[in-house]
Amino acid sequence: MIVTFTINGRSCQIDVPGDHRLLDVLRVNLGLTGTKEGCGEGECGACSVLLDGQVVNACLIPVAQVDGAQIVTVEGLEAAGGGPLQEAFVALGAAQCGSCTPGMLMSAYGHFLESLRNGDDPQDREGIRHALAGNLCRCTGYQKIIDAVSKGYEELARMPSLPPAAPAPQTGHNDPSHGGGPGHGSLTG
Amino acid sequence: MSVGESVARKDGPDKVRGLTRYIDDHNPAGCWFGATVRSAIPHGRIKNISFPKGTRWDRFVMATAKAIPGRNCVPFLTEDLVLLADGYVRYVNEPILLIAGPNHDEVERAARAVEIDYEPLPAILTLDEAIAAGTTDGCQVPRPLHIRRGDIEEGFARADTIVEGTYRVGHQEHVYLETNGFIAWWEPDGRVVVKGSMQCPYYVQRALKMLFALPGEKVEVIATPTGGAFGGKEDFPSVLAGHAALLSREVGRPVKMVYNRTEDFTSTTKRHPARVHYRTGVDKEGTFTACSVDFVLDGGAFITMSPVVLSRGVIHASGPYHYPAIEIHGRCYATHTPPNGAFRGFGVPQVFFGIERHVDRIAARLGMDPVEIRRRNLLKPGMRTATGQLLRDGVSAAEVLADAVDRSGYRERSKRPAPGPGEPRRGVGLALYMHGAGFTGSGEARMKSLVGMRLTRSGRVEILTASTDMGQGTRTVFPQIAARAMNIDVDQVFVAEPDTARVPDSGPTVASRTVTIVGRVVQQLAETLARRILRFVAEEQGGGPDGYALQGTHVLSREHGTPVGTLADIAARMTEASGDVYLEQGYTLNPDIRWNEETHEGDAYPVYAWGCTVVEVALDPDTLEVQTTQVTASHDIGTVVNPVLAEGQVEGGVAQSIGYGLYEEVHWHEGRMLNPGFTNYVIPTSVDLPDIDAGFVENPFPDGPFGAKGLGELPIHGAAPAIANAIAQATGIDVCELPVTPERLLAASNAAAQGARDDRHDPASETKKGEAT
């Protein structure tokens, strides 16, 4: 079936069986391999992406259900406003092997957006721990991840204009790492 | 500069942008996919393999053991492991047949359709069964190990009290977040190339040489960024690389094999289950007089890494303590279960759960403070370990104990008032431990770890080693060491991709050896390279090499303190003049190290690193759920090369140890793993762990790079026994098995209550209990 959605700010149309996992469409059809598969059953969060501003596991989403949706993956996180989190992860040593990192970042940013929407304080440390509970990390003990998320939120809060809840459109269309992979997806700006 | 600084990891920016390409992120053109048909039974003969109708078998390519051109053997310490079962299976999920096709899902479906008839044979499935049976059909075991020092009989005769205990641990799964994966292809010139997630490129090369009867130069192994390993990618990748390479040879195209989580759980190695028995004599003051240890491991169906796991366990089984007399006996049994393998700590977490729980039980028996009994018996410089190794410098058991006790507030926390109704019961426990870095005994002398270093034309320094970065930071720490040795900017230094066609054999990325062993060679090479550069400058500019110094990105004249040129310019001229500026050097083990492999006597390791972990737990009286509420760790790893990375290693190790202590358990039924997924194999999430305070005591090691010892494994030893001790303190329940699940706590407390009731009826049991607790 033909599914149309926005990925990292660009619109995308793709012809795939509707039950295919969003994760495979991203990784195989669109060549966006930043989103990882750690379990394929919703337990580890390595495949976390933002779907209409909410964090979800791409391994549990049939692509038919994202028709018309806006998706942000780690490749589009910076453009969507999550850069400060990425910088904090590097600075504070929150990424070790890096397998959980893309998913962790998407959850962290999802929690920030969620807090903005609900008028909650994203900085609450227990709140951060809960927000990341669906993302397993085996390397770090989560300590540096939580520290980095907290620092990233600080930077985000300092930004003159808070990022839009929906991802900002992205420029830079012809970067091969952003699509046109081996699959049959077509991306239009 | 640089060493001692928290340089941000060099692969960080790519990792946070999703640009790092792990093995599953590669899809070479025309690549086929491979799948594995595995044994359904734990032990038996294969009678027939059939390919039922309903599948277009002509669309697939298959390979069995018959297709292997060389030996059907994946060599480790012994040569017993087979790449593919040949008519006979020894564990559930042993690989039997490989199948490849152009479409991943279709290949998996075809693999499920293959039918195999077996003639089942009786199977031995647990350690207890193996001990009872004595031998396990079709399986070999490593030789038993024995250590003896001092007069055991005299020691026990002198004791005022003798305390005994048996401690048990089960399997633990690594749970690297990236599963095992490989891509293999054959070049037209007959070379095989494999690329994948691994710790030990040269182990993989060795296996492929044997499997395909090829010389080393015909086997190229490339390590992709490794998404976590923890020992789990020390041994198993040699098997998977062999499978992918064999299929690729049959198909004539690249073949990709990346396990899904289920297959990774069911079919790859785990930490060895173990049972360890301690019998310790102690005098009235609490000083140990003698100790007798019996350590048994379940190796699974093949020997693979078990001899060294056993050896490390045996060497560390005495703990960080001194005994006038000690005997340690270690044996490994075989079971018809998947071979157990390398896992961070390598046999040592098993014995430290035993010894550290045991020491607390001795203290309780004597009514002594757990800190005091440890202080009284711990190893100090000038003492000998169980293997007879004379400890000279770098012994920090006392320091890490004091540091962790102080910073954690252990004493105040031990004296909490009793909780009110419904309030959690709190307990605090500690564990003291050490870990020998590098290979045991003269292993590093045999290994010789070759490292290469190149000055590029653009004045950058390239480090060439086979050490992979699986998250621990090799790609960052090596440049720090080289930069410090040369007094140049850390950005000037980079690490080559581990590719056996390019990098020399610096040994496997295991045994906490990367920084202290390989890093030492990096340091020496960097010093040599710096001298060579200065000599060149002196020849060019006049004067002696001592008149010049490297600094940042430049060479300075010492006399004037002014730059005489950039490294880039000088490097360009050097290469012009003398070609490729490339140095290579091996590791030389301190010649004073003496080790007798037969008797396990002598200097087991060049140096030990030391640690103490204090854990506070809260136990919910309504559900017996245990939550860790505070962790304080103190480690002596010598000089800390990169504090943030080092803390990260400690925090991660503590987390895995908390998992081992409280949550992680493999359930089996008839040799089959019942919980091969994250739903039922439970590891801690972000809400299950407390903040972890990771501190360091720096006691430099003269033979390490700028004083660094090994770190990777050490922090996994402490939290699990500390948790058990904390729970025992909070509840009075005598915890002797991991993980301490609420179910196990309930059963133990019911058993204790039952015991207490029985005691009231049977006064004789009082004395019996006095003998053996």
Place this chain on the structure above:
Amino acid sequence: MARSLAEIRFYTPKTLEEALAIRAAERSDAMPMAGGTDVMVWRRAAPDEGPAAYLSLWGLRELKQITKRQSCIEIGATATFAQLARSPLLRENFPALVEAARHVGAAQIQNRATIGGNVVNGSPAGDSLPVLAVAPAMVVLTSKGRGTRRVPFGAFYTGYRQTVLEDDELLVSFELPLPPPGTWSGFEKVGSRRAQTISKVMAALQARLDGDTLHGVALAYGSVAPTVIRLPRTEALLEGCSPSERLADDVSGTLNQEIAPIDDLRSTAAYRRFAAVGLLRRLLRRCAAAQGRAAA
């Protein structure tokens, strides 16, 4: 890397009417999928046994609402647990449901998992089930041919993962009768860790506090029997008592007669029995504290 042999059909209706028409035509050939957090896991675990088609309910906006009616709160079947957790209406009237919603998986799951999916899946470990049992909810089912019927929650399950849902029906909503003033409700769960965990045991309690005594007590447990169960005899013992932690131990004998837990991969029958009493202790302790606050 999913590549199916025969392509699986995927329906994405935009209205309930459309969905019911497809359901009537396809019957058991098309499996309804709301958030997919159960269905997509089965699809992976048993790739050879999946249905010929999926019928997505995710796009049906009309099933996502949480609304106050005359005498009940109506919760659309495809409302997610994230929605439930944030709903002011539920916070005010059914705090136990909010607590249960917060216990489901973690953020990613809560953003997709629906209450209808939880109920139709029918796992005895489904976290929303005990709360719906004590409310007690009315389950609203609709089909194209036969229209709408209302089934009391207690009659919805006929056995282990067996329900009265017919293969032309969809679950469209739940109706939770507005609790009388002074009603307290709470949910407690014990799993193998603190988040993203399947329940070993969970319990929900709803009762009206009259002075310091409990009335109209409803108590339900999950993961202690083939389906979620109410405990009528224990409820009767609690009736008229003043909530306290002691009370849980007093009724523990009857409680243990009413539950029938088993040993499985996640726990033991003995532990489930122990924790079942412990959870009641927690609930009664919390209830007593709430009553104390109300009295103060």
